[in-house]
Amino acid sequence: MKTSTVAMKDVDLVLIATPVCFHPVHLDAAVRAGKHVFMEKAAGVDPPGMRKVIEAGELARQKGLAIVAGTQRRHQAKYRQNAHAVAQGAIGRITGGRVWWCGGGSSNPPRRQAGWSDAEYLVRNWYRFSMMSGDHIVEQHCHNLDVANWFIGRPPVQALGFGGRARRQGGNQYDFFSVDLDYGDDVIMHSMCRQVKGCFTRLSEQFVGTKGSVWGDGKLTGKQVAVPDFEEKGGPYVQEHRDLIRSIREGKPLNEARDVAESTMVAIMGRISAYTGQIVRWSDLTKNTSSPWYNLTLSPTAADFETDAVAAPPENSIPLPGEA
Secondary structure (H helix, E strand, O other): OOHHHHHHOOOOOEEOOOOHHHHHHHHHHHHHHOOOOEEEEOOOOOOOHHHHHHHHHHHHHHOOHHHHHHOOHHOHHHHHHHHHHHOOOOOOOOEEEEEEEEEOOOOOOOOOOOOOOOOHHHHHHHHHHHHHHHOHHHHHOOOHHHHHHHHHOOOOEEEEEEEEOOOOOOOOOOOOOEEEEEOOOOEEEEEEEEOOOOOOOOOEEEEEEOOOEEOOOOOOEOOOOOOOOOOOOOOOHHHHHHHHHHHOOOOOOEEEEHHHHHHHHHHHHHHHHHOOOOEEEEHHHHOOOOOOOOOOOOOOOOOHHHHHOOOOOEEEEEEEOOOO
16 A cells, blocks of 8 residues: 555545455554545454454544444344343343354466466455455454454453365365354354365354354344434445444544454464464464464465565465364
């Protein structure tokens, strides 16, 4: 991102819809230039990037700037109604549940044209490389993990998961992940995501409480509580922008930087566990500077693209648990 462009006086708001690995540096540049931001999810691909997003969010708060992320479920009326009901005790204390993004996925390998540099190849095929997208558990499944954090009210304390690759060709991502997320206080969520054609599909969330249960945007069984109406015009993808612009005009800027950073960090925690076969704790990514994962940085980095120091990774070479 050219800082001269971001700093233009007639630019009020920056939309960040670049490959995921660039989001932390682009957000930081926009906020430092004094601009409001809409940033697509996910927030980044590694722990240092997520901490940078949180820092940019705090700077935006100090400057009175708005940041809305592409986690549109937080702007969807039915999700908001159910989240409100849960917060009012409609299903009691949440004890666990399930989140899924199990859908189809492209089995076609990345395409490369003659004359493309490694940098251009990766950018044009960013969705197929973990250092560009974070893998699909990060880029896609962060939506469902965001709902889990939102409804439970906090991120998990640790993750243990596995994953693998069955049919994907090219790139270096997994086909599937299965992760147990321990939210503390005996609250366990199971996270499942898959990109394999021809399999059962489900994109949803379910929470079980001591007095009932609820689907993220669906049926709630439990205590009846008063639930207000929430605006949703044009669907959640439109509503998130309506909410962003309204917050700016009313002088009450929304700031979703920490929420999207923490949801992305949960996905990163699950990915690291699946890649390595190890338990990964929230503190490993946020506080424990001696952890091998605290400063884990996926390469090539955003900065490498500015210095022409980009080399594409080997095709079809994926992490092996116990060795990664």
